[in-house]
Amino acid sequence: AQTVTQSQPEMSVQEAETVTLSCTYDTSESNYYLFWYKQPPSRQMILVIRQEAYKQQNATENRFSVNFQKAAKSFSLKISDSQLGDTAMYFCAFPRGGSQGNLIFGKGTKLSVKP
Amino acid sequence: DAGVTQSPTHLIKTRGQQVTLRCSPKSGHDTVSWYQQALGQGPQFIFQYYEEEERQRGNFPDRFSGHQFPNYSSELNVNALLLGDSALYLCASSLPGLAGYNEQFFGPGTRLTVL
Numbered sequence: 001a002q003t004v005t006q007s008q009p010e011m012s013v014q015e016a017e018t019v020t021l022s023c024t025y026d027t028s029e030s031n032y033y034l035f036w037y038k039q040p041p042s043r044q045m046i047l048v049i050r051q052e053a054y055k056q057q058n059a060t061e062n063r064f065s066v067n068f069q070k071a072a073k074s075f076s077l078k079i080s081d082s083q084l085g086d087t088a089m090y091f092c093a094f095p096r097g098g099s100q101g102n103l104i105f106g107k108g109t110k111l112s113v114k115p
Numbered sequence: 116d117a118g119v120t121q122s123p124t125h126l127i128k129t130r131g132q133q134v135t136l137r138c139s140p141k142s143g144h145d146t147v148s149w150y151q152q153a154l155g156q157g158p159q160f161i162f163q164y165y166e167e168e169e170r171q172r173g174n175f176p177d178r179f180s181g182h183q184f185p186n187y188s189s190e191l192n193v194n195a196l197l198l199g200d201s202a203l204y205l206c207a208s209s210l211p212g213l214a215g216y217n218e219q220f221f222g223p224g225t226r227l228t229v230l
Contacts, residue, residue, distance in 0.1 A: 004157075033216045045158075045205065045221035091157050095216065102148070102171050103219065105157030 002027045004092050006106035013082045014114055020067075021077045021109045023092030029053075032094055034068065035103070036077045040088040048090070051075065082113045117142060119208050119222035127228045128196050136191045136225045140208030146170075147189040148219065149181060152203040164189050165211055193227075201229045 013019040036048040051059045067076045089108045096102040120139045146165045150158035160173035164183035183189045207219040
């Protein structure tokens with residue numbers, strides 16, 4: 001079965017510091033995508049960063065970067081220079097069977113950035 | 116350019132009733148996916164529509180049905196509501212793509228409460 005596990009239900013970080021959110025997954029696919037989504041208290045889910053499994057280089061988007069360990073099936077998200085606006089639920093996800101649109105999500109990590 | 120819109124924002128129903136939720140995709144998108152997000156959980160895939168046909172379906176009973184219109188907008192219908200159907204229902208739109216993966220854009224969701 002394809003699964004996504006986020007083992008940190010809640011985390012907090014001081015503004016301007018760095019925080020890492022963990023995610024492990026299980027799939028038999030050889031080529032796939034991995035995603036981190038952010039869901040702020042206003043509820044609209046937005047894509048933060050994505051990683052293609054065949055690419056060895058870790059993806060980076062401004063203050064957000066990932067540590068992708070394919071053999072270990074680990075996909076962590078690092079947020080540098082945390083800002084108050086980063087406060088949100090963060091979900092790790094990947095497409096079931098590599099197909100379009102059918103995303104499997106973890107249970108999420110609630111991140112609080114404190115001033 | 117309007118993003119994904121959903122209506123209504125909130126809805127309260129009683130057990131046994133039927134409900135219809137609506138979604139308009141982002142401009143240029145023709146694929147719509149529906150997810151159910153229970154409180155404190157990650158979204159779970161319900162089904163996906165493309166070219167007015169249900170293309171994929173998650174592990175949801177037949178009480179959950181949908182429709183896609185020629186203008187690509189979509190409806191989610193739930194019959195014989197149960198208390199456990201109380202959740203945030205998210206709609207996401209994307210381009211179908213023939214290869215690779217196209218980002219899904221999420222709407223703000225409809226909060227359904229079943230009493």
